[in-house]
């Protein structure tokens with residue numbers, strides 16, 4: 001394994017380094033090598049060289065490496081969680097949750113590695129036997145965001161290893177440390193040299209550009225913003241590269257007039273506040289039926305305003321800092337814009353003084369449809385409530401139409417006590433995933449992903465490994481009796 005991170009591993013050609021900061025304090029934790037295009041091409045060359053040997057390994061041996069890595073991450077959960085909280089801010093208990101979730105992708109794909117199938121069929125006229133094979137797509141480019149530093153990596157690395165692909169991996173600039181620890185664990189688990197090659201950089205365009213135009217990679221799997229996803233799709237066209245795109249969301253959360261309000265509140269707190277609202281699955285637009293709006297808004301304000309904000313490593317912290325100063329600036333702008341357009345501020349809304357990049361849990365009611373946060377991912381602890389009216393099917397159709405008024409289509413949520421209504425609204429939402437009376441849809445066994453501009457392909461579930469496999473077949477004429 002080439003790890004372009006440390007003199008103990010492979011040295012980088014670039015002599016530059018960049019700092020990694022703790023967003024709760026603003027202090028520098030450490031620095032890591034700032035990889036450049038030469039480093040990128042060196043790493044991809046190693047992945048390409050290792051591809052055929054790696055593809056020839058047995059599924060069982062790939063499975064066992066993944067399983068060992070799952071056990072090592074689990075055994076070192078405290079170390080992973082502490083590091084993750086330190087570099088990106090999420091409260092330690094949430095980081096422990098992500099360690100369990102992230103490790104599960106390795107266990108899941110350890111099980112999938114030995115279940116790669118194929119097909120065998122006779123053509124309808126009886127003239128040919130067709131044998132369908134699945135084989136590794138080849139060297140892959142993996143690029144991940146900062147918001148789930150472990151799980152976004154394992155969700156790609158797990159299926160790539162299971163399928164027999166080698167890879168280059170660029171973690172986010174703000175959170176490289178968890179990924180480096182993960183690479184170390186994979187090395188300890190027995191991953192051979194050249195299979196996983198990590199490049200840390202402060203210039204993603206240079207590194208990814210070198211990879212995308214090299215002609216050596218056969219696949220790019222990206223999680224991040226829709227804007228960068230579109231750029232990579234355009235670059236992938238030049239070599240007709242396979243793509244998986246897990247892009248931005250703008251999730252609607254619908255509270256019907258017959259919803260159990262305690263269930264809806266529990267669900268919205270998870271869908272809104274996980275990761276301080278910095279999740280592609282975060283409830284961005286919360287549509288509440290006008291008949292239950294007052295009660296719901298008051299109860300939500302009570303819950304949001306009593307959350308404990310602080311350093312994620314401090315006992316009792318429920319809300320950590322946002323990842324960087326720019327993130328706080330953006331949230332502040334979105335809230336100010338909504339208030340200017342007539343929204344009522346029920347709690348929060350005022351940025352505290354430093355140190356650290358904190359923003360308080362905030363509730364806005366009567367948000368105007370033209371507000372910028374209706375069409376932008378808030379990525380912060382801000383609940384934006386929008387009322388809707390009507391009764392029965394008419395109300396449901398109205399809110400589904402409003403929910404679908406966005407180019408994004410990642411996830412939606414709906415709360416009601418009526419099974420038929422839940423079914424109709426879930427079917428009507430133009431999204432890849434729906435949470436029904438729950439604020440959490442992610443699970444390694446489920447095919448995570450969006451439709452419309454939220455992406456292409458699925459991660460996790462039975463489909464996750466297919467993203468890293470090509471389908472080929474041989475056709476053999478059948479000898480006929482004379």
Ligand code: NAP
Pocket residue numbers: 143144145146147148152170171172173174201202203204205208209223224225226228229231232245246247248249279280281377410450454455
């Ligand atoms: P981002 O700016 O698109 O960054 C994601 C990754 O792409 C980072 O590693 C980044 O590097 C890299 N990158 C930036 N510019 C690039 C370029 N020109 N070429 C190649 N790579 C480039 O997104 P983010 O702000 O980190 O993450 C938030 C976004 O991710 C949100 O839109 C969120 O909804 C989405 N997201 C989606 C999912 C999903 O599963 N659908 C999951 C999590 C997050 P640097 O770190 O150096 O900038």
